[in-house]
Amino acid sequence: MKTPLKELRIHHEHLYELTEEILGNYQTVSLGHSGCHYKMNGIEEQHIHYLLERDKKVKVEMPILFEAAMNGFFTKMQRFFHYEINFIVNDWGTMRFLAQQQLPSTVSLSVGRQLAFSYGNCPWYEDILQYEDQTIKENYLQLNFGNPAMIKLLKEYGVTEIDADIHAYMEHSVNMLRDEGIKVNGFLHYPMVSTSRSCHTLRLYNEPVGNCQHLCNNGIMIEPRERWNRFEDVTVKISKESREKMGNLLIYGNIVVQDSNRHNESIAFEVDSLCDDARFSPILLKEEAIK
Amino acid sequence: MDKLNILAPVRSKFMMEEMIEAGANEIYFGVSNPLFQQMSFDNKFQTVADYPAHFSDWEDLDDIMSMAKTHQMKVIFMANTPFIPTNLETSFQHHVYRALEKGVDAITISSMQALNLLTNVERDTQIISGSQLAPVNKYGAEMLTELGVSRITVSQSMTLEEIQSLRDLDVELMITGNFGTGSIANCCRLWESPNNGEIGEGVRTLYRILSPLNNQLKQHHILDSATDCSLCNLEDLVSAGVTAIKFIGREAPNPVTLAMVVSMFNEWKEMGVSGFSIEQKMKVMEQEQLMWIMKWVPRFCEKCRCTYKSTAITKTYI
Numbered sequence: 169m170k171t172p173l174k175e176l177r178i179h180h181e182h183l184y185e186l187t188e189e190i191l192g193n194y195q196t197v198s199l200g201h202s203g204c205h206y207k208m209n210g211i212e213e214q215h216i217h218y219l220l221e222r223d224k225k226v227k228v229e230m231p232i233l234f235e236a237a238m239n240g241f242f243t244k245m246q247r248f249f250h251y252e253i254n255f256i257v258n259d260w261g262t263m264r265f266l267a268q269q270q271l272p273s274t275v276s277l278s279v280g281r282q283l284a285f286s287y288g289n290c291p292w293y294e295d296i297l298q299y300e301d302q303t304i305k306e307n308y309l310q311l312n313f314g315n316p317a318m319i320k321l322l323k324e325y326g327v328t329e330i331d332a333d334i335h336a337y338m339e340h341s342v343n344m345l346r347d348e349g350i351k352v353n354g355f356l357h358y359p360m361v362s363t364s365r366s367c368h369t370l371r372l373y374n375e376p377v378g379n380c381q382h383l384c385n386n387g388i389m390i391e392p393r394e395r396w397n398r399f400e401d402v403t404v405k406i407s408k409e410s411r412e413k414m415g416n417l418l419i420y421g422n423i424v425v426q427d428s429n430r431h432n433e434s435i436a437f438e439v440d441s442l443c444d445d446a447r448f449s450p451i452l453l454k455e456e457a458i459k
Numbered sequence: 460m461d462k463l464n465i466l467a468p469v470r471s472k473f474m475m476e477e478m479i480e481a482g483a484n485e486i487y488f489g490v491s492n493p494l495f496q497q498m499s500f501d502n503k504f505q506t507v508a509d510y511p512a513h514f515s516d517w518e519d520l521d522d523i524m525s526m527a528k529t530h531q532m533k534v535i536f537m538a539n540t541p542f543i544p545t546n547l548e549t550s551f552q553h554h555v556y557r558a559l560e561k562g563v564d565a566i567t568i569s570s571m572q573a574l575n576l577l578t579n580v581e582r583d584t585q586i587i588s589g590s591q592l593a594p595v596n597k598y599g600a601e602m603l604t605e606l607g608v609s610r611i612t613v614s615q616s617m618t619l620e621e622i623q624s625l626r627d628l629d630v631e632l633m634i635t636g637n638f639g640t641g642s643i644a645n646c647c648r649l650w651e652s653p654n655n656g657e658i659g660e661g662v663r664t665l666y667r668i669l670s671p672l673n674n675q676l677k678q679h680h681i682l683d684s685a686t687d688c689s690l691c692n693l694e695d696l697v698s699a700g701v702t703a704i705k706f707i708g709r710e711a712p713n714p715v716t717l718a719m720v721v722s723m724f725n726e727w728k729e730m731g732v733s734g735f736s737i738e739q740k741m742k743v744m745e746q747e748q749l750m751w752i753m754k755w756v757p758r759f760c761e762k763c764r765c766t767y768k769s770t771a772i773t774k775t776y777i
Contacts, residue, residue: 203777204777205777206777231777232595232643232646233595233596234595234596234614234616234617234621234776234777235595235596235597235617235621235624236618236620236621237777238596238597238598259594259595259596259599260571260594260598260599260602261594261595261596261597261598261599261600261601261602262596262598262599263602264598264599264601264602265596265598268598282643282645282646283645285541285542285645285648286542287542289648290648290649290650291648291649291661292652292655292658295652295654295655295658296497296504296650296652296653296654297497297498298654299496299497299654300495300496300497300498303546304494304495304498304544304547307544307545307546307547308498308542308544310544310545312541312542312570312572314545315543315544315545315548315572316545317548317571317572317575317576318571318572318575320575321571321575344545359648360646360648361647361648361649361661362642362646362647362648362649362661362662362682363642363643363646363647364616364641364642364643364646364662364682364684365614365616365641365643365684365776365777366616366641366684366772366773366775366776366777367775367776367777368681368682368684370775371681371684371771371772371775372672372676372679372681374771377774377775377776377777386670387670388668388670388672388681389668389669389670390666390667390668390669390670390681390682391666391667391669392661392664392665392666392667393664393665393666393667393678394664394665395656395657395658395659395664395665396659396660396663396664396665396680396683397508397659398638398659398660398663399708399711399712399713399716401758403665404656404657406657406658406664407657410655410657410658413655413658414658414661416669417661417666417682419681419682422777424649424682
């Protein structure tokens with residue numbers, strides 16, 4: 169994939185552990201989380217200063233915010249509003265809230281991967297679309313924001329960038345967004361496939377909410393074994409062939425990603441930045457990047 | 460409590476008759492489109508586990524509309540696809556206009572894109588936002604109402620208190636009565652494949668855990684955070700401002716069984732109007748409904764699948 173810039177997404181608690189060499193590979197560094205505000209506890213202004221001092225463009229990803237969390241979250245976040253910073257937003261309500269805040273011109277907004285998707289983000293999309301005409305198939309593999317109505321909405325809310333799990337077939341919608349001045353930040357590896365409000369890791373370990381941030385630093389790899397039937401409430405074994413089609417998944421707290429690594433060269437078109445996500449993937453988390 | 464509308468799925472005349480009998484006062488359906496083999500202009504593939512989820516002939520709707528009129532039932536057309544490819548936008552509009560010509564009362568949409576494409580729809584047609592566009596906070600709900608939505612399907616993961624915070628908005632609130640996925644609206648890409656009986660909803664699949672854990676778990680429904688039942692909280696929901704309950708199951712293998720679920724909710728609602736306590740309601744169910752004892756209690760009560768009570772699932776809400 170052709171791209172002039174590289175971006176790193178990382179949990180703030182790992183920021184100071186990154187070597188200068190690794191940090192030097194990225195022009196933009198993003199902190200925050202797309203699904204859990206508790207995981208953002210401890211992000212301080214010093215993290216922002218640390219990055220700005222190193223001439224990094226700084227982003228903070230905001231999670232999907234249920235009503236109960238909104239006030240507390242924004243009370244903490246407001247101290248970042250005066251920085252030159254990009255906030256990545258993952259639900260429409262948060263977008264509206266920010267639009268009402270009369271943010272300074274140094275603040276810009278992105279749409280996150282919880283809002284931006286394509287049918288191609290389903291691990292078994294080929295199975296689902298296999299009998300559709302080729303044109304229909306290609307149409308459904310575009311990004312949901314790659315159309316005039318959604319671009320208009322993005323502009324109304326002052327959104328300048330969009331994140332997307334990129335596939336080779338998305339060229340048309342990616343180009344449409346870029347032609348309209350919306351930057352596209354592409355993720356090649358470990359595409360997001362599910363987010364729930366109830367945290368999978370917490371349920372697994374039966375831990376209380378709030379002091380649990382250590383539980384989801386490492387992913388839990390899972391392999392599909394039995395399909396559930398809603399109406400009979402029974403499970404049926406999945407054959408090896410279908411299991412291979414479905415692939416494995418990785419769980420990071422309430423976020424689930426596909427265990428998938430794509431080659432950069434597999435994408436022929438250009439995006440504005442290529443993002444490595446160390447939060448929801450094994451990329452960079454361990455010996456490769458952290459001292 | 461008596462203002463709580465019961466919204467049931469329909470895919471055939473037989474299913475319509477069953478839902479009327481069960482006491483539904485609103486119905487919803489989708490119609491398949493010849494452009495597609497399995498895709499549709501709503502949020503259901505054309506078949507689910509080989510069962511159809513749509514009407515395939517527009518002419519069949521004439522009977523349905525007539526029956527609905529006779530029984531004074533509201534008719535809701537599903538156009539709730541979360542994404543419409545640019546090349547298909549005109550086809551989508553024609554699809555919806557055809558339903559309006561048949562006389563439907565409301566349209567359910569599930570994307571901001573669809574809302575924009577339907578801005579020219581007559582004002583006496585109600586616009587409902589579907590579960591894939593469910594707001595998770597007050598600001599999201601305000602945004603929808605400003606754009607012309609007058610009934611909102613609230614997120615199934617919202618708590619009663621959070622639903623209550625939407626109460627002052629000038630909008631009807633609807634919940635899903637049976638079955639959830641546990642995923643936040645529009646955040647799940649692990650769809651059941653319509654073409655492969657082995658690929659079901661990914662969030663409810665049984666998984667083998669490959670990573671080493673501190674416990675002995677080897678296989679687990681680890682992504683299953685679905686909540687499936689709201690019966691015990693119907694009064695609380697009405698107090699919180701909810702005015703409609705939607706039942707899913709257009710693709711139900713047996714419409715009679717689904718109609719029994721609708722009927723059970725209706726009976727539960729009626730008992731609520733008569734001032735019965737939860738315990739009294741349960742006692743009546745035990746005496747009168749075989750389904751309650753055989754299926755409901757073991758499947759939902761014993762497994763703590765309550766949407767609005769404190770359970771292992773709701774206690775781990777973020």
